[in-house]
Amino acid sequence: MIGNDIVDLKIAALESNWKRPRFLDKVFSKQEQSLIINSEIQSQMVWLLWSMKEAAYKIYVQQYGERIFNPKKLTCELISTREGSVNFNGNQYVTKSEIGDDFVNTMAYSEEPNTTIIHRFKIEDTSYKTQSNAVKQKLLKSFSELKKIPLKNLEIKNDKNSVPRLFHNGIKQSFSFSIAHHGFYGAYAISINSSFQS
Amino acid sequence: MEKQALIAKLKTIVEPYIQDEDAFKSLSENTDFVKDLKINSANLVDVILDVEDVFDIRIENVDMEKMLSVKAAMDIVNEKLAAK
Numbered sequence: 001m002i003g004n005d006i007v008d009l010k011i012a013a014l015e016s017n018w019k020r021p022r023f024l025d026k027v028f029s030k031q032e033q034s035l036i037i038n039s040e041i042q043s044q045m046v047w048l049l050w051s052m053k054e055a056a057y058k059i060y061v062q063q064y065g066e067r068i069f070n071p072k073k074l075t076c077e078l079i080s081t082r083e084g085s086v087n088f089n090g091n092q093y094v095t096k097s098e099i100g101d102d103f104v105n106t107m108a109y110s111e112e113p114n115t116t117i118i119h120r121f122k123i124e125d126t127s128y129k130t131q132s133n134a135v136k137q138k139l140l141k142s143f144s145e146l147k148k149i150p151l152k153n154l155e156i157k158n159d160k161n162s163v164p165r166l167f168h169n170g171i172k173q174s175f176s177f178s179i180a181h182h183g184f185y186g187a188y189a190i191s192i193n194s195s196f197q198s
Numbered sequence: 199m200e201k202q203a204l205i206a207k208l209k210t211i212v213e214p215y216i217q218d219e220d221a222f223k224s225l226s227e228n229t230d231f232v233k234d235l236k237i238n239s240a241n242l243v244d245v246i247l248d249v250e251d252v253f254d255i256r257i258e259n260v261d262m263e264k265m266l267s268v269k270a271a272m273d274i275v276n277e278k279l280a281a282k
Contacts, residue, residue, distance in 0.1 A: 012240065015238070015240070015241060016240045016241065016243075016244065017244075020244075020247065021247075022247055022250070023243060023244075023247060026243050026246065026247065026259065026262070027243055050240065054239060067232075067266055068263045069239070069242060069262055069263055069264075069265060069266055070259050070260075070262060070263045071239070071243070072259055073259070127217075128217035128218065128236045129218075162232065162233050182238065
């Protein structure tokens with residue numbers, strides 16, 4: 001399975017004050033906090049580790065159908081700024097991250113990373129609804145082209161845990177994908193090895 | 199704390215972080231912070247820290263795990279206030 005998270009660094013700087021008392025301690029282990037403190041660009045490390053936790057959590061919810069809010073329990077290991085892993089409740093997720101001037105985007109995988117379509121783009125409107133719809137429409141279009149099926153037969157609906165699921169002619173598809181949006185960025189990832197039920 | 203007063207306090211706390219106005223207007227104890235109010239998860243940390251500050255309590259991570267709805271937040275606040 002796949003999980004995807006994106007952070008718009010400029011918007012994160014406006015929306016979140018990670019330097020407020022107790023913030024780091026709620027979210028990051030001692031080891032992670034020392035990675036942050038010893039980083040040249042501390043805020044970048046905060047959001048890199050955050051996006052790893054989020055991407056891994058998005059797989060966890062798909063796997064177990066259970067929502068939990070405890071980011072500190074998802075523990076990160078970094079091999080480099082591009083590669084790492086997250087451990088949570090006995091599961092290990094491999095992560096691959098991309099850091100740009102004003103974004104961090106992480107993919108998490110529950111098994112060996114397979115062929116994946118990853119698309120990241122800018123969205124001019126930061127309203128939640130517009131963004132959510134824009135990302136879903138782009139994912140549907142990409143999927144429709146990939147599998148050569150009409151766009152009108154595809155639909156995304158959220159399940160009770162807010163996990164987006166794809167339906168083809170009303171039939172729920174089991175393959176894994178993940179969408180994310182924040183600030184002026186949107187992104188989706190599709191695991192294309194997944195089977196397709198028509 | 200009296201139920202309506204507690205809901206009103208929580209409503210003031212979450213207001214800066216909500217991304218769905220309609221869900222915010224009709225906020226009740228059944229409102230979910232993420233599914234309904236679309237609060238992003240980094241700001242959910244702020245909600246929890248603000249709750250700690252406003253009520254002068256400390257919420258352990260194990261209690262935080264369940265704090266995804268107004269109802270869950272009310273239960274934890276009441277429990278912590280009772281233990282004070």
